[in-house]
Amino acid sequence: MTNGPEAAAEPDPADPAEPATPAAPAAPAWQAPSEVEQQLYDAKTRGDWPAYFDVLARTELYIADSRAAADAHPGTVRFQPYWDQRTGTPCLAAFTIGMLPAPVEDPVFWSGSLDWYARNWEPHDPPWLAVNPGSPCEAYFPTSPGHRAVWQRHAAAAAAASSSEEGIRLRALHVGGPLHGPVAHGLACGALLFVKNGQPWNAMAHHGRGYYPEKKQLAEFWNVTDRATWQQAQERLTAADMVSEVWEFALAVRRSLALDFAGAVSVDHWRGVAERVLRHNAEKGAEVKLTPDGVTKTEPPGEAEVASQVAGVQRLIGRIARYEARFRADGVLPEGKFVRSVEAWDYGRASGMARWGLGARYCTLAEAEQAVLRAGAASRSAYRSWEDFSAGFILGRCLQFDEEEFGHWYEDMATAHRILTTDPASPWRNIPWE
Numbered sequence: 375m376t377n378g379p380e381a382a383a384e385p386d387p388a389d390p391a392e393p394a395t396p397a398a399p400a401a402p403a404w405q406a407p408s409e410v411e412q413q414l415y416d417a418k419t420r421g422d423w424p425a426y427f428d429v430l431a432r433t434e435l436y437i438a439d440s441r442a443a444a445d446a447h448p449g450t451v452r453f454q455p456y457w458d459q460r461t462g463t464p465c466l467a468a469f470t471i472g473m474l475p476a477p478v479e480d481p482v483f484w485s486g487s488l489d490w491y492a493r494n495w496e497p498h499d500p501p502w503l504a505v506n507p508g509s510p511c512e513a514y515f516p517t518s519p520g521h522r523a524v525w526q527r528h529a530a531a532a533a534a535a536s537s538s539e540e541g542i543r544l545r546a547l548h549v550g551g552p553l554h555g556p557v558a559h560g561l562a563c564g565a566l567l568f569v570k571n572g573q574p575w576n577a578m579a580h581h582g583r584g585y586y587p588e589k590k591q592l593a594e595f596w597n598v599t600d601r602a603t604w605q606q607a608q609e610r611l612t613a614a615d616m617v618s619e620v621w622e623f624a625l626a627v628r629r630s631l632a633l634d635f636a637g638a639v640s641v642d643h644w645r646g647v648a649e650r651v652l653r654h655n656a657e658k659g660a661e662v663k664l665t666p667d668g669v670t671k672t673e674p675p676g677e678a679e680v681a682s683q684v685a686g687v688q689r690l691i692g693r694i695a696r697y698e699a700r701f702r703a704d705g706v707l708p709e710g711k712f713v714r715s716v717e718a719w720d721y722g723r724a725s726g727m728a729r730w731g732l733g734a735r736y737c738t739l740a741e742a743e744q745a746v747l748r749a750g751a752a753s754r755s756a757y758r759s760w761e762d763f764s765a766g767f768i769l770g771r772c773l774q775f776d777e778e779e780f781g782h783w784y785e786d787m788a789t790a791h792r793i794l795t796t797d798p799a800s801p802w803r804n805i806p807w808e
Contacts, residue, residue: 436485454466544794563750567723608731706791711765729746764802
């Protein structure tokens with residue numbers, strides 16, 4: 375064991391004077407759950423502790439806490455040490471993402487960067503940090519101010535070397551996550567979001583950024599605060615009930631025209647037919663109808679309202695056409711192709727919502743898996759290929775957020791699309807659509 379600040383606490387080597395013992399049969403090669411654990415294992419095997427710290431500086435480290443304590447003090451991270459016989463001291467156990475157990479009701483996990491731990495460690499906190507204890511890639515590190523300064527140097531170097539697109543990358547669990555089959559297909563329907571966030575695309579047992587951040591994100595962005603509201607959001611997404619009806623109306627008009635004319639539809643023709651359909655639907659509003667309450671006559675919308683609807687849909691058609699032109703230029707759409715539907719925007723998020731709900735403990739693992747399966751089935755029924763699905767998802771995201779700025783709302787998805795359609799390890803290259 376070296377004595378410098380980069381040292382990991384390892385057992386002392388056997389006394390060379392001891393007689394040799396017969397060699398034990400070779401153990402099966404260890405299958406690391408993800409590339410992070412493999413990199414840690416390789417660095418440890420080489421005795422390259424600077425490289426080990428470099429890996430830690432680029433990933434999140436998770437620690438356990440009781441759910442009751444986490445709920446009682448939201449946003450407050452508590453260190454819960456254990457007594458380790460190897461060091462003879464209290465240790466704080468921290469785990470990389472591939473070493474986490476499946477989410478259960480209790481305990482829950484927090485996550486933080488190596489730099490966060492270095493900055494927030496207090497004098498009364500454990501004298502040792504145990505990384506992935508009990509695994510082949512485990513290591514123990516002293517937590518004195520001098521040692522934590524080393525952690526911070528590695529964190530600073532990692533931050534300086536990172537780029538804006540580095541966080542958008544394909545990650546997978548090779549142990550503990552499905553790579554083939556219906557569940558993997560459903561998970562892959564949410565892959566654009568998970569690649570964009572740099573999270574394993576196939577982590578069915580999802581912890582995300584940790585219990586509290588997952589709850590906070592659901593509350594802020596989805597108004598999901600408990601099991602009931604999670605179920606409502608999950609059902610609406612699976613039914614494509616959050617996608618704008620106006621978007622789907624415009625795309626349905628063109629889809630029908632493309633079938634009628636067996637070819638491309640000009641924007642002017644599309645706009646003209648959309649206007650005629652809107653005006654026809656408005657006129658139908660004046661029809662006499664037989665209802666359970668008797669014969670009723672509904673009043674049609676006024677001309678000003680109809681004109682406003684027509685203008686809005688025609689503007690939307692222009693936006694869609696401009697997005698599709700950019701999609702073709704960037705390889706998101708093949709030349710001559712168009713987006714058939716944006717329901718994928720809901721189906722992909724339904725796959726994500728299942729996992730986010732699990733991370734926040736609003737559902738069980740079995741319930742999340744069933745929700746993922748349903749998202750995959752809905753996607754297959756509406757689309758013809760991964761590329762078809764992806765274009766619909768990206769257009770939905772852009773129509774909701776991008777405002778034709780072609781900023782990060784679009785660029786992040788274009789990068790994720792490129793990765794998922796070209797990387798040999800991508801689920802879209804290895805899982806058949808049907």
